[in-house]
Amino acid sequence: MTDRRYRRQVAPADAAPELLDHERRDARPCHDDPPLVTDGGRPMPGVPSDGQDDACGCGSDCGCSGGDSGHSHGHSHSGERRVRPDGGTGAANVEPDGKLKPIRFTEPATGTSQNVDDGRPDERVGVPDGADLETPGDGIRAEMNDIEEPEGKTWFMELDEAVIQADRCIQCGTCVAACPSDSIGIGDDDLPKLVKMCTGCSLCWDMCPRGGLRYERQWKVTGGDDNVKGAGDPITEFSAKVEDDWRENAQDGGLVTSVLCHLLEAGEIDGALIATESDDAEWKAESFLATTPEECIDNAGSFYNQTLALGNLDLEQWEHKLDVPLSEASLALVGTPCEIEGIRALQDFDWDYAAQEDGVRAIDYTIALMCTKNFNYYSLIGELIEEERGIDRADIGKMDVLHGKMMVYGEDGEMLLEEDVENFHDAALKGCDECADFTGYCADLTVGSVGSSDEYSSVIVRTETGLRAWELTEPDLDYHDLEDRSAVGKLQGWDKKKAFDALQRPFDPDAPRFIDYADHAEHYGSELHPHESD
Secondary structure, eight states: OOOGGGOOOOOOTTSOSSOOGGGSTTSOOOTTOOOOBOTTSOBOTTOOOOOOOSOSSSOTTSSOOOOSBSBOTTBOTTSOBOOOTTTTOOOTTBOTTSOBOOOOOOOOOSSOSOOTTTSOTTOOOSOOTTOOOSOOOTTHHHHHOOOOOOTTOOOHHHHIIIIITTTOOOOOOHHHHHOTTOOEEEOTTSSEEEOSOOOOOOHHHHHOTTTTBOHHHHHHHHHOTTTTSTTOOOSEEEEEEEOSGGGGGSSTTOHHHHHHHHHHHTTSOSEEEEEEEOSSSTTOEEEEEEOSHHHHHHTOSOOSBOOOGGGGOOGGGGGGGOSSOGGGOOEEEEEOHHHHHHHHHHHTSOOOOGGGHHHHHHEEEEEEEOOSOOBOHIIIIIIIIIITTOOOGGGEEEEEEETTEEEEEETTSOEEEEEEGGGGGGGBOGGGGGOOOTTOTTOSEEEESTTSOTTOEEEEEOSHHHHHHHHHHGGGEEEEEOSOHHHHHHHHHHHHHHHHHHOSSOOOTTSOSBOOHHHHHHHHOOOSOGGGOO
């Protein structure tokens, strides 16, 4: 049998929000009934209090404030219990007169917290027996749902597994530029890193010259069927040098700087994305947008580490230097052959590259620097040159790789180091071994020292756009036909052979431009589904 003290009438679900009959103000209790009183001892509005407390015997928590005066307190003449609006519960820190009680704080425990000075801050202490508090690996994804992933969907984790963690990244920055959700940034180690959630769009993988981009196919897409043999299919070739006084600080003949200056002066471009020396580390290159001939001249010369140039195409960071709307800017890009391959592939598609979109579309002129390999800054400058050979990086005035030698000069031009470049290969980016593009097949202009005598630059004009840049610059140059085409061809052949030995996938300029991750993993032994493994 149900105790009537704990029964209360419940209104139908569709009843109007009003009191039940025994809760109405006219359902008055007997004249000698005591009033309802809240837990703080405060009378309910309009009802006098008799000061009695918990006389019904049902306990202080029942809310009836009942007594022994014939009717239970809080009950109507019908015998039904009246429902108290606060349920009989009051604030624990409030006095009967409504004032706050004194606040008491619990003193912190002593001798039980972890001492981070004597132990690891991430060490778990006081873990109950049998408790597993470790964060689950990526494999938890497969356990949480049984949804099949769409075919061909590739994540940044695949790129990380097969390229970055495999020490094959060439630091071109193409993956950063390709991401349509701006999810990829550049870490403190100068490598791409995920900075927010990956959407699995596959573009970072597809565009990576060491991942999904079959770069030799990109040569043909850019320059045609004849652009895969020898040094490619150029329009013309020269050996040239600048005769201006500023050339003494430039590399070889100063050709790249001169071309950029003439493009700026002619209004062909609004800026040039080049390398400058970091303010924080001597001889460490970082991306810089030069918008005047003076800035180009001030930054003449070469650095032997990558700047992730394509990871710096977010033009908002350069907006203060540009006099045109970002969407209308025209830029030149100076970079290594792999960076030129990357920008060409990005520009071939109408995909939206988010923050990098305006920068990708702004590149109208590309200049490739002849390159067999590039170096990790910390390994080359910090370890091999500074620590092992005792040359302070602050004393270096110029560096060059020429005739198979690594050359380091002081501020006043004296030779500090001349040594076979092979002795520095341990500091080279390992992914460079797979590159067969010494002469920059995808560029408008290719510039380097091979094939020309000292103080001259070798210039390969590959496109009509490159020819336009050459024609603007040519009147101020001392130039003649390329002195030694065979030297360029031989080094290009050596570079290809090295790449064929290092590549673990087939080299095939006629195959599809993009390589499926599964196909790549089959050749390189990469984890097939790293985002689902632990």
